Amino acid sequence: MAEILALDDVQDATVLIGKILSKKGHNVHTFTEEDEAIEFAKKNRIDLAILDIKLKKLSGVEVLAMLKEHSPDMHAIMLTGYPTVETAREAISLGADEYCVKPIDRDELEEKVEKVLQTRK
């Protein structure tokens, strides 16, 4: 079981991620506001952060940078509706483990999460 943080400006998306990964036995914390998510991460251990690139105020890449600053060992999967070479390169350079294009299939999400968490061990 892992502590997973999901941040997306579309609430339904965070709910879905929560449902899928809870079924897999993970403890999922969902957020639509960046500052709330960052605040939570500062106070709690997070094994994996699933971040949308396009957020309300900041970009997912900026949030990743902040979270990594606090928890360098934390894993991250980036999600985006509109992939670009720039955001992909930036995310990878900040330590993101995966860069996935929405809509991601349920099976694919589960698979990627498992794969990333396995590296933790």
Add this chain to the structure above:
Amino acid sequence: MTDTRTRERQFLEVFQKVTKMVSMVLDHQQVMDTIVRTLPELFDVDACTIRLLDYSTNTFVLGAAHGLSLEYVSRQSIDTEETMALIKAGQPVARVNLDRDPSYQDREELFREGIKSILTLPILFQDSIIGIMRLLTRRHRVFSDEEISFSMSLAEQVGIAISNARMFKEMVNQVDFMQEVQALSKLVNSTLDLDTVLQTIVERVPRSMGTRACTIRLLNPQTNTLELVAAHGVSDNYLEQVQWESEDDIAMLLAGGSVAIFDVEGDERIKCRKHLVQEGIKSLLCIPIKVGQERIGVLQILSDEHHCFTSSEVNFAETVSEAGGTAIHNARTYQKINLLFNQIEENERFLADILDCIRPQLLVIDTEKHVVLANRVAMERLGRSEKEILGAEYSELCLVEGDNGECPVDQVLRDGNAVTLVHQVEQEDGVHWLERTATPMLDDQGQVQYVVEIIRDITTQRRLEQERMERVKLQGVVEMAGAVAHEINSPLFAALGTAQLLQEDVEDTEMGRDLSTIVRNLKAISQLTRKMTSMTGFKSRHYIGDTRIVDMSD
């Protein structure tokens, strides 16, 4: 009495002979030769000489002699100053017993020659002295008043004979000179080549005047020097060395009129005469070459014998010089015109080269709509030679109409304003876009004189423009696709994932099958949004009516 009558008859016979000779002989040299040979016998003397007055030196020059040695006749002085003064005053002088006169000059020569008495007579013509005639004896002889009086009449006849012969010769010379001037004028005016004109003059003039050489110097206004431009009859050495650089000489030659110099070596008027003397030139005639009142050079006639230039010779040289001056002026004008013409031709060639080098087609059309100029590109494009295109009807060459159906050249001719028109033409390599600009060329009154039409092939420019517009369009399409994909993908993710979760709960039921339909269609939308996010180009397809949409089928 009988002796007197006999003597009178003898005088009459002599006089008749001389008079006959005067009317028969036309060459004054022949007159003098005949008289000096005939008179001693008729007059019972041993020798006779005739000397003629040289006006330029005011001395008496030997004209003819008979009965005397060359040495005697060649001596410097003729007689005592007293005798010469009387002679010049028109008085006869009879000197006898000269061998006994210790005061007489040239006694040695007189003794050698054996001369004892001399009768010196002035030769008068129209009360002016033109020479002297001397009758000399080697025996003591007293000339009677009668003889002296008769001799004076005879000398007067001799004066008439010499003057007539001189005048005749002068007239003959003048006729010859006139013919020569005519021939020379014809020659120099038959050509406009300056060198030929100059060479003709310097070759013909010495031949006509019986002199050795002739030169022409022309004034160079830039340097104010006389430059030797043509010469005939002088050595190369002379030509190399001769310099008339003395300003005095140039001033003399240009300022004055004609100058005849009998003795080059002794004449102070020429400052630089060294080379002339070395060349063997004895006499010289300088004639200014004039065009109107302007002196443009000097014609020089050089003689290697002492030559007293007569007035008809000077007139001849002046006339030749005048004709030459005009011919030189004409030839120079022709040279200038030629030079100007060559420059104009050169400029025309230069402009034509420029017009031929420019890439747009260029046509110039007159108000009658005839083509008067076309550059090489225009001729190539129209497939016509210069001969075919110049003067051709413009309407036959360019069948182009503007938006209002009117030819742009017609519009310019009517309104006087420039017109630009873009149109398409089908060529071997496809459709080409041509931009035609017709511009008026106005005359001094502001009327259209010509129309200049420049035709530019703007196909490449047009294509680039189209490509740029395509790029802008693509950019918009790609951005729109990205925006749509982004906005759709998050809700699509939520919808698809939720449907898949639900599908798990109601598997093998009617709702489960319906959910499968939803999942399948959501995945189809997902495929479409993926295509949209990866778009780098697009093609459109027909939709309905005039509407076209982006083709997403691939």
